[in-house]
Amino acid sequence: MVPADWIEHRRPDGEVLGWMCPDGEGFRVFDLLGRERTPGGAAGEPLEWLDAEELLEQLGIGYLADRWTLRQPDGAERPVRISEASPRGVVVVADEYGAASAVGADPERFALPFPVGDALAPR
Secondary structure, three states, rough: OOOOEEEEEOOOOOOOOEEEEEEEOEEEOOOOOOOOOOOOOHHHHOHHHHHHHHHHHHOHHHHHHHHEEOOOOOEEEOOOOEEEEEEOEEEEEEEEHHHHHHOOOOOOOOEEEOOOOHEEEEO
C-alpha cells in the first residue's frame, strides 16, 4: 500500500509514473515498484518539486519491460519479467530464454509485495 503522504505523479495521458514523498523542504522520488529513485537514495538530498517531477518523467515506465532477476528466499535466482505492478503488489513471470512471451506459454508466476525491496533486481 502506498503511504498516505506519497503524492502520485501522472504523465499527461493519465499513466502513473511514480510518487513524490515530502521530506523537509523537498521531496523523495519513488518508482512504480516502490523503490526510492532520489539521487543518492536515502542518504541523498531531497529534490525541489519540479526536479522531482522531472526525474519521474525521465524514468518513465519503460524499465517495467526490462528483464529482471528474482532472488528467491532459498538464494536461487530466476530471470523474470514484470507482469503487473501496482501498490497492491508486483507480479513477475519466469522468463528463461524469453519463454514468457512465447505464444501459448504459461510461465510460473511470483507475487511480490509493494515495495519490492531487494528480491527484484535489474539484469
